[in-house]
Amino acid sequence: MSGYRALNPRAKRVLAIIWLAGGVATLYSLVWPLLGGHRLSVTFALLLLIICTTVADLFPVTFEQGYEITVSNVFLIGAIMIYRDDPGQAAIVAIVSTLVWQLVNRRAWFKVLTNVALPTTAVVASSTVLNLVGWRDPAHLVIGTALMLLVYFLADTVPLTLLLASLDGRPFQVAYVSNYAGVVLELVGIEFFGLIFYIVWAESPWLSVLFVVPTVILRQAYFQVERLRNDSVRALAAISDVIENRDEMTHHHTQSVSTYARRVAERLRLSPDEIWQVTVAGQLHDLGKIAVRDDILFKPGALTDAEMELMRKHCHVGYDILRHFSNLEKVARLVRAHHERYDGRGYPDGIGGTQLPIGAAIVAVADAFDAMRSDRPYRKAMPMGRALDTLKKGLGTQWHPVVGATFVQLMLEDIDAQRSDPETVINPPNVAA
DSSP states (O other): OOOGGGSOHHHHHHHHHHHHHHHHHHHHHHHHHHHHTOOOOOOHHHHHHHHHHHHHHHSOEEOTTSOEEOSHHHHHHHHHHHTTTOHHHHHHHHHHHHHHHHHHTTOOHHHHHHHHHHHHHHHHHHHHHHHHHOOSSHHHHHHHHHHHHHHHHHHHHHHHHHHHHHHHOOOHHHHHHHHHTTTHHHHHHHHHHHHHHHHHHHHOHHHHGGGHHHHHHHHHHHHHHHHHHHHHHHHHHHHHHHHHHTSGGGTTHHHHHHHHHHHHHHHTTOOHHHHHHHHHHHHHTTGGGGGSOHHHHTOSSOOOHHHHHHHHTHHHHHHHHHTTSGGGHHHHHHHHTTTOOTTSOOSSSOOOGGGSOHHHHHHHHHHHHHHHTSOBTTBOOOOHHHHHHHHHHTBTTTBOHHHHHHHHHHHHHHHHHHHHOTTOOOSOTTOOO
16 A cells, blocks of 8 residues: 555545444443443553563564564453453553554554554454353353454454455455465464463463563564575575576576566456465476476577477476475466466466466466567567567467466556656566667
8 A cells, every 4th residue: 555545445445444443442442441340550461461562563474475474463362361351451452562563664644543453453353252252151261262263363354355355456255365375374373372371371470471482482483484485485596597597598587587477467466375476486487497408408499399398398397396395386386387378289288278377377478478579599589569469469379368468568558658768677687679
């Protein structure tokens, strides 16, 4: 969200609902103590929870796909349980910690309102459910806690998904699955960790201070896992770079394909996870060429049938390398299929139409265009107009019609941008003018 005025009307309506819900939740949490005879007061418990939640918010784990996870929910769930008969106290923890986090990061005013309203609503809604079910006896406590966790999860994820869906035009169901399918276990695990925090607190509030240590370890575990995933991608990308750097004419090819592929995926409004997969697939699509002999890979003339058969194996090899990485299984399938055609006459599996993954279709167009626009030992780079005409002629046969048309439209927009501003660069470094 670059600016409030730039948001579409639907997104503004969703924001208004989120702010209204946050305002009602805040007002409700302030009125509740008066109805129950409680008074809001600053205590050791409240200060500890605010400090822990704030610190957790300030150190999120950022996933490559664009997700951010913090372990602050550990302390918010703990606050809900500790103040289960007084949602106002738990709401204060959510409001103060989130407000500090937003101000430290200097977020825009509407982002501050939104990011404060979301956890406040989740805390108050789940606290209310726990109170309605009751928690005085073990049976009610178990049922109430389970429902509280469910309501918290939904209140924490559904409004944000509605907002994101309104921003990029995706259906809610698609946005929800794509945004949370990859992190649902982490989110649920953090909530249950919050219950453990409460159990320790119930035994001894002072002992719970030590719980900060395993919470930090939990955060570091998420961080290390994600770093290992990122490192594996970077290592494979480095290998791919070594392969293409052996030939000056294909230098930067994979980076160019990756950039093109990401732009098309974004224009098609794919999910953040799908955009990441397409971007990485573009970067690693030629990884399998590590198994292709140099005399074939850099042959200045046309390949023989036997040599072409060996060259085509790079799709299999790339797939076989990547499929062993759990976070790259979907990327592996895109790499395997990046030489398939929409009409089913490609290789290695001859799939097409609806069987062809949209990500593979994107990489195929990006790869073909960059190859056409680059010098090769056996030909000079095609002019921009001829390359775009070639893509247009192949729509619905060699290339996915929607993907290909989207790519052409992006290139035409780049040409228009360059005409209006001559300093605009529309070609990656290895592309001839």
